[in-house]
């Protein structure tokens with residue numbers, strides 16, 4: 001069983017993907033971490049995340065980087081979003097994600113293009129979203145030092161970049177179930193996600 005979970009930043013997709021992996025006893029790949037690793041590697045090397053060659057060189061990052069807490073930092077998200085626009089970067093990370101999806105027994109993957117590009121054959125696909133206002137409030141609760149307006153502006157900029165890129169833009173797959181978590185608690189969102197997946201099995 002392959003479960004694809006896609007959606008924009010702070011939609012709740014990461015939490016939902018973790019809960020689904022635990023519920024169905026499946027391994028989980030947070031594919032955003034791969035792009036974050038490329039973005040952080042470019043920055044560490046003093047390169048330019050908007051330069052395709054610098055970004056492609058950084059795809060050879062060591063596996064140990066995936067455990068680095070720096071990848072979860074606020075700075076790493078926009079860096080990831082910038083390097084993820086380059087087709088060469090997406091191509092370099094493709095096999096690894098497909099191999100994870102197609103391992104015996106199945107898997108849960110969360111990202112932006114799992115249901116559309118990485119695993120179009122997934123058994124269940126969720127497109128998790130929430131309003132910009134709600135997503136900004138969630139981030140603000142984690143980052144009280146930053147203003148709500150600044151966080152909302154960052155989220156809108158990241159959405160525009162992820163949805164507007166030519167290669168594998170963020171979008172709902174035609175056969176994905178939409179889960180809007182704007183008005184849902186975490187528990188209710190997870191229950192809805194399990195119900196949607198169960199209905200596809």
Ligand code: C5P
Nearest residue numbers: 031032033035080081084111112113162
């Ligand atoms: O999900 P996360 O916030 O960690 O993703 C960081 C960035 O990586 C996203 O904004 C997006 O640009 C990129 N990404 C992507 N494709 C994926 C996962 C993440 O382009 N499958």
